[in-house]
Amino acid sequence: RWFVAWNELREPMSRLLSVEYATSMYLEHRLSTVVQAAESLHKGRWNWTRLSKQEYKRRRQAALGSSPDSLRSWLNQMLSGRNEPSLRERMNDVVHRALELGFPYQIPDFDDFVNDLLVARNSTSHGGKLDITYDRQYWLGEGLTWVLRALLLQELGVKSDQIRLCLTNNPDLTRCADNLGWSRAPSSNMSSTSSAPPVNSDGGQGQALP
Numbered sequence: 001r002w003f004v005a006w007n008e009l010r011e012p013m014s015r016l017l018s019v020e021y022a023t024s025m026y027l028e029h030r031l032s033t034v035v036q037a038a039e040s041l042h043k044g045r046w047n048w049t050r051l052s053k054q055e056y057k058r059r060r061q062a063a064l065g066s067s068p069d070s071l072r073s074w075l076n077q078m079l080s081g082r083n084e085p086s087l088r089e090r091m092n093d094v095v096h097r098a099l100e101l102g103f104p105y106q107i108p109d110f111d112d113f114v115n116d117l118l119v120a121r122n123s124t125s126h127g128g129k130l131d132i133t134y135d136r137q138y139w140l141g142e143g144l145t146w147v148l149r150a151l152l153l154q155e156l157g158v159k160s161d162q163i164r165l166c167l168t169n170n171p172d173l174t175r176c177a178d179n180l181g182w183s184r185a186p187s188s189n190m191s192s193t194s195s196a197p198p199v200n201s202d203g204g205q206g207q208a209l210p
Contacts, residue, residue: 001157009155012041016148019141027134028124031141035091035121037148042090045155046097049083056083088118098147102160104168105182113180116140139179146173 006013015037019030049056060079067075085093091114095107107113120137123130132140146167153163164187167173177184 001155005152005155009041009044009152012037012044012148013152015040016145016152019145027137027141028120031117031137031144032121032124034141034144034148035087035117038094038144039087039090041148041151042085042094046093048085050085051083053083088114091117094151095144095147098150101150101154102164102185103147103150104164104173104185105177106185107180107182109181113140113143117144135179139176142176143180143182146176 015033019025019033019037025033051059063079064072064076095110095114099107116132116136117140120130120132120140122128150163150167153166154160158166176182
């Protein structure tokens with residue numbers, strides 16, 4: 001299963017492994033790399049589009065055709081790539097899936113966790129002032145890393161109850177959860193008490209890419 005997963009998910013796995021072994025990587029780059037791993041995992045496994053390719057193309061051409069010549073180039077750029085989920089939607093979905101899988105901790109500040117990850121990532125990628133402490137950045141990256149580990153264990157064929165058992169008493173995950181303010185999920189129903197939002201704003205998962 002490892003070789004199958006590696007062939008299908010080489011990008012997210014290599015990014016995550018680079019964080020594991022490149023211990024001298026700067027903190028900002030570590031966090032950004034983990035976010036990229038989550039994004040590429042989502043694209044590789046759970047990508048979706050808002051509309052079918054045909055319908056999106058039809059609407060795009062209609063919008064461009066009805067716009068003034070002076071705005072057409074700008075509108076074309078604005079509509080480019082808008083049929084796919086945003087990075088925020090991808091991150092919400094990735095974390096939500098880990099919680100549904102049986103991640104042993106609840107994330108009560110789900111929205112803040114995802115938002116801070118994106119703010120820190122965008123500051124590294126695009127520059128700008130960042131008001132998130134280095135300590136917070138470190139634990140954000142560690143938290144997302146544990147989320148991805150759970151999902152990748154599932155990809156390798158490990159069952160949900162075994163993943164929970166493996167992660168529940170891991171001292172490194174426990175320390176990470178304590179620093180992020182995560183609480184232990186009830187063992188009887190770990191996913192039902194999560195405050196995670198739905199995958200999409202309408203509660204669905206969008207349309208899968210062919």
